[in-house]
Amino acid sequence: MKRALMVAAVMVVSAVLWGEEPPAPQAVEQEKEDVTPLLREEKVEEKKEEQKEKPVAEEIFSTNERKKKGEKEKKLFFRGDIGFTWVSGNGSSYKNDTLAAYFNMSTTWNDNIAKIILKYDQKILPRLSDQNQSQAEIYQTNRIDLNFDYYLANRWEFFSFTEMESDPTKKLTYRFGVASGIKFVLFRNQYWLFDLGVAPKFEFTTYVDGPQRLKEFRSSSRVKMVFTLHEFVEFGGAFYYIPNMLDFFNDYRYELRAEIKFYYFLNDTPTQSVDITFAYNRQYNSKVVFDVQKLDQSILTTIGVNF
Numbered sequence: 001m002k003r004a005l006m007v008a009a010v011m012v013v014s015a016v017l018w019g020e021e022p023p024a025p026q027a028v029e030q031e032k033e034d035v036t037p038l039l040r041e042e043k044v045e046e047k048k049e050e051q052k053e054k055p056v057a058e059e060i061f062s063t064n065e066r067k068k069k070g071e072k073e074k075k076l077f078f079r080g081d082i083g084f085t086w087v088s089g090n091g092s093s094y095k096n097d098t099l100a101a102y103f104n105m106s107t108t109w110n111d112n113i114a115k116i117i118l119k120y121d122q123k124i125l126p127r128l129s130d131q132n133q134s135q136a137e138i139y140q141t142n143r144i145d146l147n148f149d150y151y152l153a154n155r156w157e158f159f160s161f162t163e164m165e166s167d168p169t170k171k172l173t174y175r176f177g178v179a180s181g182i183k184f185v186l187f188r189n190q191y192w193l194f195d196l197g198v199a200p201k202f203e204f205t206t207y208v209d210g211p212q213r214l215k216e217f218r219s220s221s222r223v224k225m226v227f228t229l230h231e232f233v234e235f236g237g238a239f240y241y242i243p244n245m246l247d248f249f250n251d252y253r254y255e256l257r258a259e260i261k262f263y264y265f266l267n268d269t270p271t272q273s274v275d276i277t278f279a280y281n282r283q284y285n286s287k288v289v290f291d292v293q294k295l296d297q298s299i300l301t302t303i304g305v306n307f
Helices: 002-018 025-052 056-060
Strands: 076-088 098-110 114-128 136-151 156-167 172-188 192-207 214-230 233-244 247-266 269-285 295-306
Touching (some): 076 114, 098 295
Antiparallel strands (some): 076 098, 098 114, 114 136, 156 172, 172 192, 233 247
16 A cells, blocks of 8 residues: 555656656657757758858958869860951051951960960961062961969969060061069969069070070069959950060060950860950060061950860
């Protein structure tokens, strides 16, 4: 009888404290297992919200680190351009604007750490003869560039380039230049690229009926910006200043380039595309030979293929 009373008292106390039957240990463990996936989902959603709330300014003014491409990733690229260029001031002191055919092809090897570019440019243009102003002649200009870039650190790159050029309209028989220097990258991300480069440069130049074997030491400085306006639109510009190291402010050349590209990607692959380019180029040489103009300008329109 006493034992029955004790059992009844225990049941009453349990009912008062719990309000119902005490949960079994297995039920508690099952409840924890059911809640854990929900907590994980909440954390994932919180991370997504944090990413969405990340300031755009922070992304715009960031510099992404480069990572070397994998063994199976594409590293070799080819490009070809064909089009027309309107040339103003190219040649002697008299006004000589003309329309020229333009051709370009290039090969690039890039693994995101090292990059090598070999490029060839050619222009074929009619121009008034120096001997007979009423007679037109066909001139051909040629240029070969070999560029090498190497990623050193997050904002620093080593670069080197070699250039060879011939241009009869400027009385230029041959110009060879080689330079090596350091490039500082201010910003590099999905929105834009902004870098500065400077290098000492050696030039060897010969002219038609002019000074032979002209050797000069110059400085080559460059400011470059490329903006990704849209997935299919890119705008870029660069400014080059190339003074003589012995006469920095009186003997110099500068070049201003600006271009906009419209891309159409083939097979939804960013490495295979067709593009239309509109470009403006302005060149100035403070020290010229004969009666060649100091200022040259050109407007270029091309269709290019990347693969």
